[in-house]
Amino acid sequence: MTTDLSAPPRRSTTTAGRGTSPRPPFGVSAVSVLAVLIALFSLVPLGYVAYMTVATGWDTAVGLILRPRVGELLLNTLLLMAATIPLCLLLGVAGAWLVERTKLRGRRIWAVLLAAPLAVPAFVNSYAWVSAIPSLGGLGSGILISTLSYFPLVYIPAAATLSRLDPAIEQSAAALGLGAWRAFFRVVLPQLRIALTGGALLVGLHLLAEYGAFAMIRFDTFTTAIMTQYRSTFNGAAGNMLASVLVFFCLLLLMAEVRSRGTARYARIGSGVQGKALRLPLHAYQGPAQLFLLALTALAFGLPLFYVLKWILAGGADIWTASEFLPALLATFWYGLVGAGATIVVAFPMAYLAVRKPGWFSKSLELSNYVTSSMPGIVVALAFVTVSIRIVPGIYQTTGVLVAAYVLLFLPRALVNLRAGLAQAPKELDEAAQALGKPPLLAFIRVTLRLTAPAAAGGAALVFLAIANELTATLLLSPNGTKTLATEFWSKSSEIDYAGAAPYALLMILLSAPMTYLLFQQSKKVAGQ
Amino acid sequence: MTAPSTRRLPEPRVAPSVAATTNSHLQITDVTKNFGSQAVLKGVNLSVAKGGTTAIVGPSGSGKTTLLRLIAGFEHPDTGTISLNGTTVAGDGAWLPAHKRQIGYVAQDGALFPHLTVGQNVAFGLNPAKLEGGRRAVAARVAELLEMVSLDAAMAKRRPHQLSGGQQQRVALARALAREPELMLLDEPFSALDAGLRVATRRAVAKVLAEAGVTTILVTHDQAEALSFADQVAVMRGGKLAQIGNPFVVYTRPADRATAEFLGDAVILDAWLEGSLATCSLGGIPVRRPPAQGRVQLMLRPEQIRIAEDGPIRGVVVDTDYFGPETTVRLKLNVPKEVAEHADHRYPGGGEVITIRHWNASIARPGMELCLRVVGEAVAFPMDE
DSSP: OOOOTTOSSOSOOOOOOOOOOSSOSSOHHHHHHHHHHHHHHHTHHHHHHHHHHHHHOHHHHHHHHSSHHHHHHHHHHHHHHHHHHHHHHHHHHHHHHHHHHBOOTTHHHHHHHHHGGGGSOHHHHHHHHHHHOTTOOHHHHHHHHHHHHHTHHHHHHHHHHHHHSOHHHHHHHHHTTOOHHHHIIIIIHHHTHHHHHHHHHHHHHHHHHOOHHHHHTTOOOHHHHHHHHHHHHSSOHHHHHHHHHHHHHHHHHHHHHHHHHOSOOOSOOSOSOOOOOOOBOOGGGHHHHHHHHHHHHIIIIIHHHHHHHHHHHHHGGGGOOHHHHHHHHHHHHHHHHHHHHHHHHHHHHHHHHHHHSOSHHHHHHHHHHHHHHTSOHHHHHHHHHHHHHHTOGGGTTOHHHHHHHHHHHHHHHHHHHHHHHHHTSOHHHHHHHHHTTOOHHHHIIIIIIHHHHHHHHHHHHHHHHHHHTOOHHHHHHSOTTOOOHHHHHHHHHHTTOHHHHHHHHHHHHHHHHHHHHHHHHHHHHHTTO | OOHHHHHHSOOSSOOHHHHOSTTEEEEEEEEEEEETTEEEEEEEEEEEETTOEEEEEOOTTSSHHHHHHHHHTSSOOSEEEEEETTEEEEETTEEOOGGGSOEEEEOTTOOOOTTSOHHHHHHTTOOTTTSTTHHHHHHHHHHHHHHHTTOOGGGGGSOGGGSOHHHHHHHHHHHHHTTOOSEEEEESTTTTSOHHHHHHHHHHHHHHHHHHTOEEEEEESOHHHHHHHOSEEEEEETTEEEEEEOHHHHHHSOSSHHHHHHHSOOEEEEEEEETTEEEETTEEEEBSSOSOSEEEEEEEOGGGEEEOTTOSEEEEEEEEEEOSSOEEEEEEEOOOHHHHHSOOTTSOOSSOEEEEEESOGGGOOTTOEEEEEEOSOBEEEETTO
16 A cells, blocks of 8 residues: 555656666665565565465355355445445546646645645544544445545646646647647546546555555445455465455556556657746636635534544543653654655665666566556555564564565665656766766765755655554554554544543644645655656 | 778878878787677777877767777777777787776766766866875865866865756766876766856867877767867767768768768758769769769768759759748659669659758748759769679
8 A cells, every 4th residue: 555646667668778877876686686675575475365366275265255145345336436436436537637727726735735635544544534423424424534535646646747747738729629628638637647547546555555544434445355355364264365356456456557558658749948838817707716626625524623633632632641752752653754765775675776777677567666656555454474484483562673674665665766857867877977977876875865855854754754643554553552653543543532542533634744845845856847 | 991982082181190100100910809709899900190089989889989998998898909008908918907907988877977076076086196286286186277267166065966957078088087098088078068158168078188189088978079079080880980080071071871970960862863963853973983883872962952043953842940040851853864864774763752941941841843953973872782
């Protein structure tokens, strides 16, 4: 699962290969071996699911999969996706179009506000809605909460693409006799295809992977059912089979996305500076548009913020017990820092190969990473639980395993940033430094590493903040007695101590705000590539 | 392969780099390079004299950039050797890495370090420990280098992205000159600049390098740039050097038809060669050093065909393209008298359409008959080419 908004690696933005340099800073083979090891490691969750399915045996597996309970979960999941994905697409595109293509008043503020709901973790959103309407539950509320939480996953790439779209395309359409509306549907919307399929994939993967938000409103999906199974039987065959079905769905989504993405070229053709975007006057629609956006952001961002603050005021000073609060904050920071550092270190060889040595080898590494990025947190966590108990018992519930799971879950975020950063540091610069008398390693450090540093820092920040909000894998893998903001929030709100949970919710939102802004900024840069 | 043809021709002006291999600064011998299954260089031999200017010119994909990168030390040759001042730096088990070769390199886009200021870029290759006076000496040297490439010393504080393309190229040159290299490699450094700036920058760069006495190799796909910049032009095609010689020789006496057409517009006609006289639709034209007898292809440069009232050849204007200072005229040649008299297949020609240039647009209108005269000698290529 990932919130990587530029969507998984697809069009490798590689510099034209002018062949290979003779002696890269660390021999190619060393980087390649490292990358292969990382790729193998990243396939652990998939391997676990495949192994478990085989080990369970055909008859048992069929028995466990073909039962009414699975049918019920299947129906829930399918209905949830069938309703939420189109709703997210509709809201996301409408918002993006209003902000980027009309003379909407206050569009700069709206542009940020529409991305803001991403700063509220879905399970915090759920908590706020349950606070507002305690009777919430079932499919309807699942659709409501997940739509409000996830529509920015469509909005952000759609807005980024629209802002980078060459207005000359629309002008050509106008010259060919299309009115503004027809031009939008026949010319602009097809250009959004990559952004929309990518956004839809992310929404789908989030729906499959989300645990907290649905558990809070007692809506059963595969992920919540696996968690329940895990709680009752620890590591049973039934839970494993549910995980297989879940993974199957994730892979199905990936393939659907690859197919619907198509092969057409959407990059801008030709050179020269792009003109300014056309903006449609809204006239009489200005009012309704403002009302629509107001309602949307109020429900998706205002309401959760309001209820969190309300619980904090209601709880008063009692809820800020430093003895509970500080350890959770410190643990979150610790895991976040270690996890972010490890993720960047692991991502670097992959990014290096993808940018500097494009070819079938780096493509297949990317593919393995692409598949891993779709694995829900619960599956990654189960895989590590199983591996650490059965193969290396000593490491079960150690920080190392938890960090390894974080690395797998958030590798794509770091990769996207590192790739962009490395693309800013073409090997020609390295060579220029060598021609100026710097030995290869020094040239690499002073030029390539130096130029990649900002991107690496950005990637590390994203990973850090994602870890701060991670719930599912942390619940399963964190060392005994360790509490993070997310798990502490979860245990308090599960005990219906809504006031006690509020400070943790507020902190997570505050921590996520810069992440959301970073993602928003990053998407604008990546969209043009 | 072309060395003999240039050697047996008396040179109109002998460039130092063509004349001798005794004083060669750079010697490339039988170098090959493959990328995967693709052979990029198929046996290249080149000698560059000390202080000379060599342009390697060829269409894109001909391997010229790869050759430059081999010289710089960014790539290993598969076979063959590269030597600098008589010392083998690549091949035969020897390998001197790029940072020890004392070769300056200016890339196509300048490759300035975006995270450093202009001054820091120029100072990148300087070693403050070796300069007397430390930091102040570095600053002085940077100012001196910027002045050398006609840039204001105040530019040192700017960032590369604040400079124009031409200024970036000059900074890249100053940066490469900082280490006082003996050999400077220029990889299409002017191609990203617009036309006016390109000529000015090329002249400025050539002047700086000549004054510094640096041996220079320029890679370009622009034949005019190659002919005007260098005193030795090496034409590269399909991973080989098709011809090496001074600009005048390679332009007026190209070794083969492809080279002729690459280096400029060419009028190619079938002809019958007897002795050193070729007969074609343009009449009898002298050929120096005929490579074969009988049926040949004859190459003339368009500027050798002049419109003259008393010219013996006639042609009818098909159409014209007006470019301002000159007009391109397409002419259909009449069948010459000799060919018409000898109804003999040995004399080919008649009716070809050729393209020439003229400064006066008004004398050439479609349908008009013009009289032509051929100036100078033609080059003949055997038919089997």
